[in-house]
Amino acid sequence: xxxxxxxxxxxxxxxxxxxxxxxxxxxxxxxxxxxxxxxxxxxxxxxxxxxxxxxxxxxxxxxxxxxxxxxxxxxxxxxxxxxxxxxxxxxxxxxxxxxxxxxxxxxxxxxxxxxxxxxxxxxxxxxxxxxxxxxxxxxxxxxxxxxxxxxxxxxxxxxxxxxxxxxxxxxxxxxxxxxxxxxxxxxxxxxxxxxxxxxxxxxxxxxxxxxxxxxxxxxxxxxxxxxxxxxxxxxxxxxxxxxxxxxxxxxxxxxxxxxxxxxxxxxxxxxxxxxxxxxxxxxxxxxxxxxxxxxxxxxxxxxxxxxxxxxxxxxxxxxxxxxxxxxxxxxxxxxxxxxxxxxxxxxxxxxxxxxxxxxxxxxxxxxxxxxxxxxxxxxxxxxxxxxxxxxxxxxxxxxxxxxx
Amino acid sequence: xxxxxxxxxxxxxxxxxxxxxxxxxxxxxxxxxxxxxxxxxxxxxxxxxxxxxxxxxxxxxxxxxxxxxxxxxxxxxxxxxxxxxxxxxxxxxxxxxxxxxxxxxxxxxxxxxxxxxxxxxxxxxxxxxxxxxxxxxxxxxxxxxxxxxxxxxxxxxxxxxxxxxxxxxxxxxxxxxxxxxxxxxxxxxxxxxxxxxxxxxxxxxxxxxxxxxxxxxxxxxxxxxxxxxxxxxxxxxxxxxxxxxxxxxxxxxxxxxxxxxxxxxxxxxxxxxxxxxxxxxxxxxxxxxxxxxxxxxxxxxxxxxxxxxxxxxxxxxxxxxxxxxxxxxxxxxxxxxxxxxxxxxxxxxxxxxxxxxxxxxxxxxxxxxxxxxxxxxxxxxxxxxxxxxxxxxxxxxxxxxxxx
Numbered sequence: 001x002x003x004x005x006x007x008x009x010x011x012x013x014x015x016x017x018x019x020x021x022x023x024x025x026x027x028x029x030x031x032x033x034x035x036x037x038x039x040x041x042x043x044x045x046x047x048x049x050x051x052x053x054x055x056x057x058x059x060x061x062x063x064x065x066x067x068x069x070x071x072x073x074x075x076x077x078x079x080x081x082x083x084x085x086x087x088x089x090x091x092x093x094x095x096x097x098x099x100x101x102x103x104x105x106x107x108x109x110x111x112x113x114x115x116x117x118x119x120x121x122x123x124x125x126x127x128x129x130x131x132x133x134x135x136x137x138x139x140x141x142x143x144x145x146x147x148x149x150x151x152x153x154x155x156x157x158x159x160x161x162x163x164x165x166x167x168x169x170x171x172x173x174x175x176x177x178x179x180x181x182x183x184x185x186x187x188x189x190x191x192x193x194x195x196x197x198x199x200x201x202x203x204x205x206x207x208x209x210x211x212x213x214x215x216x217x218x219x220x221x222x223x224x225x226x227x228x229x230x231x232x233x234x235x236x237x238x239x240x241x242x243x244x245x246x247x248x249x250x251x252x253x254x255x256x257x258x259x260x261x262x263x264x265x266x267x268x269x270x271x272x273x274x275x276x277x278x279x280x281x282x283x284x285x286x287x288x289x290x291x292x293x294x295x296x297x298x299x300x301x302x303x304x305x306x307x308x309x310x311x312x313x314x315x316x317x318x319x320x321x322x323x324x325x326x327x328x329x330x331x332x333x334x335x336x337x338x339x340x341x342x343x344x345x346x347x348x349x350x351x352x353x354x355x356x357x358x359x360x361x362x363x364x365x366x367x368x369x370x371x372x373x374x375x376x377x378x379x380x381x382x383x384x385x386x387x388x389x390x391x392x393x394x395x396x397x398x399x400x401x402x403x404x
Numbered sequence: 405x406x407x408x409x410x411x412x413x414x415x416x417x418x419x420x421x422x423x424x425x426x427x428x429x430x431x432x433x434x435x436x437x438x439x440x441x442x443x444x445x446x447x448x449x450x451x452x453x454x455x456x457x458x459x460x461x462x463x464x465x466x467x468x469x470x471x472x473x474x475x476x477x478x479x480x481x482x483x484x485x486x487x488x489x490x491x492x493x494x495x496x497x498x499x500x501x502x503x504x505x506x507x508x509x510x511x512x513x514x515x516x517x518x519x520x521x522x523x524x525x526x527x528x529x530x531x532x533x534x535x536x537x538x539x540x541x542x543x544x545x546x547x548x549x550x551x552x553x554x555x556x557x558x559x560x561x562x563x564x565x566x567x568x569x570x571x572x573x574x575x576x577x578x579x580x581x582x583x584x585x586x587x588x589x590x591x592x593x594x595x596x597x598x599x600x601x602x603x604x605x606x607x608x609x610x611x612x613x614x615x616x617x618x619x620x621x622x623x624x625x626x627x628x629x630x631x632x633x634x635x636x637x638x639x640x641x642x643x644x645x646x647x648x649x650x651x652x653x654x655x656x657x658x659x660x661x662x663x664x665x666x667x668x669x670x671x672x673x674x675x676x677x678x679x680x681x682x683x684x685x686x687x688x689x690x691x692x693x694x695x696x697x698x699x700x701x702x703x704x705x706x707x708x709x710x711x712x713x714x715x716x717x718x719x720x721x722x723x724x725x726x727x728x729x730x731x732x733x734x735x736x737x738x739x740x741x742x743x744x745x746x747x748x749x750x751x752x753x754x755x756x757x758x759x760x761x762x763x764x765x766x767x768x769x770x771x772x773x774x775x776x777x778x779x780x781x782x783x784x785x786x787x788x789x790x791x792x793x794x795x796x797x798x799x800x801x802x803x804x805x806x807x808x
Contacts, residue, residue, distance in 0.1 A: 014580075015572050044578045073571035080579035159795055164702040167477035167798060168419050174448045175484035176418075179698065197795060273677065290697040294583065295565050298572035302705050304794065379794035390708065390783035391564055391601060394571060 005101025012045035012107035015074035016150025018311035025315020045079035059400040067395030072300040108137035113349035119328035130322040133330030140190035144343035145332035152307030152378035155194035157299040163198035166205020177234035178287040182272035205236030212242040214364035305381025313338040409505025416449035416511035419478035420554025422715035429719020449483035463804040471799030476704040512541035517753035523732035534726040537734030544594035548747035549736035556711030556782035559598035561703040567602035570609020581638035582691040586676035609640030616646040618768035709785025717742040
């Protein structure tokens with residue numbers, strides 16, 4: 001297999017604060033090797049290959065590329081397209097036309113599945129291609145990696161928001177005693193769990209955390225909330241988006257609030273409003289809900305510098321891994337900042353790593369010190385965003401589309 | 405009227421990022437005058453007077469007091485208690501017992517009503533008291549003042565969140581094209597309007613803003629959203645919490661989502677979920693909702709330094725105004741940073757200042773340049789919060805309760 005050829009990079013799934021840092025890492029590393037020719041980006045992941053929306057990343061200025069490490073969103077555009085076997089001919093026609101020999105796909109579980117399918121198809125077709133997955137997800141649910149780029153920044157933002165809103169909430173206990181903050185994270189509780197970092201004293205928020213990994217009795221939930229409320233005069237509760245009852249059914253399913261996305265995953269949004277109704281009916285006290293939603297993935301203004309550094313590292317090491325001759329692997333992060341390894345894509349694709357049960361208390365309503373010790377290093381350091389006129393200033397790719 | 409006597413300070417209504425900066429300003433200024441004796445704080449506003457929960461603020465360290473200017477929440481506790489004439493005897497018994505001659509009440513419209521009632525009662529009872537209102541509200545809806553302390557920080561956070569979430573949203577147009585962000589602000593559109601500062605190019609978020617000041621046809625809303633979606637491939641919409649139809653009814657009233665608080669104001673929470681359903685039914689595309697709720701009032705980690713400076717200034721000038729012999733007034737802010745005036749409490753109490761119609765476009769779906777020019781100076785400067793272990797570190801009063 002020759003080292004000579006062109007590079008194609010895609011971003012897939014929902015963005016994180018640092019998905020562009022991985023993009024920067026790949027581009028900056030790829031530029032170091034003179035056997036690498038063009039460096040292309042596909043717009044909206046694999047959709048851009050199918051639609052022939054491909055840009056030349058060598059046309060972007062160094063200033064823009066460095067600015068990517070301080071810019072939220074997915075500069076190339078993300079996607080949630082589930083690649084089909086019937087798409088493979090069209091995809092490899094494009095790869096062949098552009099002499100793509102390196103394909104870097106930055107994404108989460110579903111995107112690793114796409115990358116794995118492309119790697120398998122290349123082998124079957126006898127097409128020389130090195131496919132490297134680059135991890136990304138605020139959910140922190142990819143297996144085989146110590147942690148996922150994107151999680152540290154989201155954890156920092158969630159913990160900061162819970163600390164601030166918790167102080168606010170406690171100062172309003174006599175009139176608005178209860179607040180529920182709902183995080184993202186699908187079927188894993190890494191993000192709700194990270195809110196525990198906000199708490200440095202027993203009476204501080206969060207008081208109760210609910211995890212998608214556990215099964216809860218909904219009446220026990222109201223009793224738990226009432227107990228905190230009676231003891232402290234109020235309560236701050238953090239909930240994951242996919243909470244289930246003893247039968248494994250989504251708590252809020254009866255409200256018709258669960259639909260499914262293109263991958264068949266439930267789209268979860270309504271659990272906090274459901275719980276608000278429940279508490280207000282049961283305790284007869286005003287309950288607020290906070291749903292930060294995509295702000296958790298986009299809050300660059302208070303992102304973790306450690307997270308940015310890790311995201312650049314997995315980008316750079318994806319290129320190095322490909323040059324070493326590997327394919328069909330995802331770069332992984334080790335415990336120490338910037339240290340990487342790799343795992344087979346087919347062992348990563350579609351697997352969700354949940355919070356270990358031993359990192360939750362016996363009731364499943366808070367995390368242990370081990371959990372906190374795991375997350376703490378990942379939220380360290382503040383990214384210095386550029387401020388213009390009081391607001392963060394972000395970059396955009398100029399996007400030189402190629403004709404072919 | 406003698407200048408000699410003790411000071412009582414209360415915080416009322418919901419907190420803002422800078423309500424503690426005004427508390428600091430009052431305390432620090434009051435300490436300069438040797439005819440001022442004790443400086444007390446009442447816990448949870450006027451409720452603390454009725455419950456005899458009063459602390460000695462001279463026992464707090466200088467470090468804690470300075471830390472208040474970088475700490476969210478209401479350090480003394482806020483309240484939403486509507487004072488009754490029947491409460492006055494109990495209130496003035498406490499004032500008399502503690503020789504309170506200066507009463508500073510930091511709050512919004514409802515709190516100014518409380519302060520006004522106390523001032524009137526003092527006059528009627530022949531009790532020597534100087535009552536000064538100190539403005540505070542993220543809603544920016546107090547009349548007679550150029551702007552309100554608290555608004556600048558909330559505006560900065562909302563505009564930052566819309567810029568970041570807007571970039572994120574645009575990178576997901578092919579799968580999750582529409583996002584609705586709901587602000588607080590009750591019946592005024594200052595905060596949704598402030599999101600316009602996020603936009604520097606025509607295709608950037610926000611694309612549509614909906615104001616409580618206007619009446620909208622709900623079918624026109626869906627057409628407006630569809631037009632943006634067809635043109636750009638997605639849309640970012642910012643909505644106030646109290647949106648009304650042509651008949652002046654809340655859009656989401658039919659969903660039973662409107663309750664009322666102790667002041668009879670509707671508690672507004674559900675409009676974004678209502679609009680999400682509407683768009684998903686009409687356009688058949690995935691729509692996300694963001695409800696930052698009290699994070700808008702609490703996001704000290706990215707607060708406006710201009711706002712902090714103004715909040716300290718109204719605190720200091722409240723003391724100076726009282727010493728000049730005035731009572732029954734609220735300190736106001738002028739256009740220039742830190743410059744203040746005053747207005748009669750009875751002209752401020754219970755009056756909501758709405759966004760002028762001429763500062764909205766003819767459709768009522770965006771603001772004019774005049775609006776942007778008004779808000780821009782108020783969001784300038786970033787507060788330097790103290791960071792410990794990756795998270796902002798905030799202070800707490802030690803709260804030495806007094807026996808009487």
